[in-house]
Amino acid sequence: MKLTKLRLRNFRNYSGTIEIDIIDLNVLIGKNDIGKSSVLEALDIFFNGKPDKNDLCITGDSNTIEITCIFDDFPEQLILDDTVETSLDDEYLLNSDRKLEIRKKFTIGATVSEETVIICLYPDHPELVNLLSKKRTSLQLQYEQLGINHNGVNRTISKELRNAIRNHFYADGNITTSPTEIKIDGRLDNEDNRKKIWTNLKNYLPLYSLFFVDKPLNDQDSDIQDPMKEIVKEVLRRDDITPLLVQLKEQIQAASTNLADQTITKLNELDASFAETLRSTFPKEPSWDTIFKLTLEDDRGVPLNKRGSGLRRLVLLSFFRAQVENRRTSNAPNIIYALEEPETSQHPNFQLMIVKALTELSETDNAQVLFTTHNSNLAKEIPKNSLRFIYSDNGIVRVHNGLNPDGTDNTLIIDQIISTLGALPDPKNKVKVLIFVEGENDINGLIGLSKIMNAHNNNILSLENNEQVAFIPTGGSQLKFYIEKKYLDGLPQAQVHLYDSDISAYVASVADLNAENNPKKFGFNTTKIELENYLHHEAINECYQDLLININLTEILDSEDVPEKVAIAVHAVTSGTPWNAINPDPLKTEEKQRRKISNAKRQLNTKAVEKMTIDRIIQRGGYDEIKSWLDKINEMILE
Structure with missing residues (x-):
């Protein structure tokens, strides 16, 4: 059984109903915080879990989240509630496209309640509404009460009893149907046969495996x-x-x-x-x-x-490579693999190996793959029909495919993808400078600050949607590979490296790079500890006020760990536990602390940067330094 379509409604930033076509290989591309990861997590909720209250879209039209999955390629015969095989067609459980459509509804209140329904074309006679809810003994009783002719009917088989009962109400053999929601889970009595149908039907659904590559240790x-x-x-x-x-x-x-x-x-x-x-x-x-x-x-x-994180990521890569071989066996079950930015913290050669492995994996029987990426060099390796571009259209999130329905290139969307990712080599490569930073958060922060400074002085370079630059996240631990091994020196683009100064190895690496005296390569370390130290405390306070969290910072120092400081402040006003005792287990406390710091770092480099102004940049003493970074990048673009 394979997933062909996903519909979301009132889930996170998907306020209306959004529909995403799913094929064997699917690559979700879009700006940060647009909802790429939400798609993967919605599927994880459908197959494996339950949402929490914060997953409800705050601008939605109800308090109900809906996640709908549509499947095809299901077995012609399957076991539903008996030891005798039947079919979804015979039980009238297919929709108008003759596919299996399952919707999970989660009502958010004091608790989260769940209901699962099958949307299908079902016989419209009122006496058949509860037919699937009846177990064999109840079916036998109804069968006898209706006085149906026993000829050719095995009364020990539920499938035959249901078929005989349906035919009784449509004596002319013309069974008429209408779109119906058949509830199969959610506050059903244990004696309700639909619970057994759902239990057995789940065995035919694909496994869903979600991997978040960038997780704390x-x-x-x-x-x-x-x-x-x-x-x-x-x-x-x-x-x-x-x-x-x-x-x-x-x-x-x-x-x-x-x-x-x-x-x-x-x-x-x-x-x-x-x-x-x-x-x-x-x-x-x-x-x-x-x-x-x-x-x-x-x-x-x-x-x-x-x-080390590099070795752990190699294990993940090796897992997928091994799966390509394992799934060529005849008894491999249906499975959907989902990954968030699998290229994170990987050497470029390994990144291409990951894409190759995932592509080959999607080509094996009964396997599908979804992953998100910001890496244009990976995107160009993907077939256009696998691209799913997620973007905001006047506040409404939309999804477009890389191909038009007639199979031609969707050039408009491809251009938008190129713009979003910064560059897409061949045929539209305009990149002059590669900007190396530690991670995605630094990209967001740097783009946001450059936008503000460009608005103040248009002679200062803006990095927003700039086709002449492309970002390379080095992932921290992979920094030495880019500088010492010179992996990308064969490319024609100039290089500007910008790293924090809180780790001595970063400072040493930049010094070594500049010692080469290569006119096409230059490195900076921030004079403040991290890029977050260039933010103004008022911008941070306003960012969290928008989230209805009042942290009231009074200053930001150049030498302090700003993400940790903010995480502690947020925790203090949102939790009743001390920062150093979030959980009785010290290891779990450390894990939760890291997660809170990571969340703070993301907010600082997206929402807080938006609250910055040119005056606030000047007050933090960052104007001249940030300008020097942008001027150097611009200088290399013009050479």
Whole structure:
């Protein structure tokens, strides 16, 4: 079964209904904070979880989030509520396009309630509304009450009973249908047959594996845990493993039910009236993937989540390369792989290997791939029909494909993608200067400050949508590869490197680069600790006031860790726990601290930068220095 379309409504910044076509390989491109990651996380909620209250769009028209997935390539025959195969077509569970359309509705209130429905063309006779909710005994009772002719009907098979009942109400054989929502989960009685249908139907849906590459380092680092976890989940879904698990489950349930019934029998001797109200049941299916744990460690017993980020990312890359081979076997289950910016912290050669592996993975049977990227050099390696450009049109988020419906290039959208990413080599490469920074947050901050200074003095270069520059995030730990190994020196573009001064290795690397006396390469270290130190405290306060958080900073010093300072201030007014004791587990406290600091860094380089003015830049003593960076970039553009 494969996903063909995703619809979102009232989810985060998707206020109206947005529709995204899904094929085997899908690359989501767009500006920061436009909603690329939200698409991946919406799918994760659909397949694996539940939203929280903050996922509701604040400008939406209701308090209900809707996530709809449409599937095709489903089995012609499947098991729904019996041991006898039926089909989605025979049960009238397909939509007008003859596809399986499942919508999850999450109502946000004091708690989050969930309801799952199938949208289909269903028989419109009022006596058939609850047909799927009836188990076999109820179907047999209705069948007898209707006095249906027994000829050719096996009354021990639910499928045949339902078919006979439908035909009874459409004696001429012309079953008319209308668009209907069939509820299959959400506050259904345990005796409702639709719960069993949904339980079995979920076994045919694809697995969904979401990987966030840029995660903090801790004992539960998903960069390592997720690939190992997904290996277990996928093996458990293999055709040669699933029957063994079903057999084991049935034996355990039979033995357990027998013991439970014996207990009720003994209770009957003590309190018959109470015993009569009891019955044994298994309210939930067993979660096999929580039983089997798989980890990686080296020959010294050191887990890989305690090793360097580069090695951990290589494990993730190797996982996908291995999957290309593994999924060529005949029993590979349906799976969707989703990644956020998989090129993060990777050498350019490895970045291309990742794209190649993901492309090959998407070409294997029963596999689909979605990933986000800001890297134009990766985007140019992707087939145009895989590009999904997400952008804002007067406040309304829209998604366009790289190809038009007739298969021709969507040149308008491709031009917008080029503009958003800064450059796209061949055929439209206009890049004169490569700007190397540590990460995405620095890109956002630098673009925002240049925009303000250009508005004040149009002789100062603006980096916003500038086709003559392209950003290269070095990912911190990968900095030495770009400077020492000179990986990109073969390109015709000049290079400007801009790094913080809080790490001595960065300062040394810039000094080594400038010592080359290469006119096409120049490096800067910030005179303040980090780029965030150039922000004004009033801009930061106003940024968080927009988020209804009053932190009231009074100053920003050149030598302090601004993201940490802001994170602590935000935590102080939004949480009742001390900063150093967020969780009883010190490791979890450190993890949450890092996450809060990362969130603060993102807000500072997007929302707080927007609150800066030329006067505030001058007051922070950053005007001349920032101008020198931009002038150097402009100088290299003009050479």
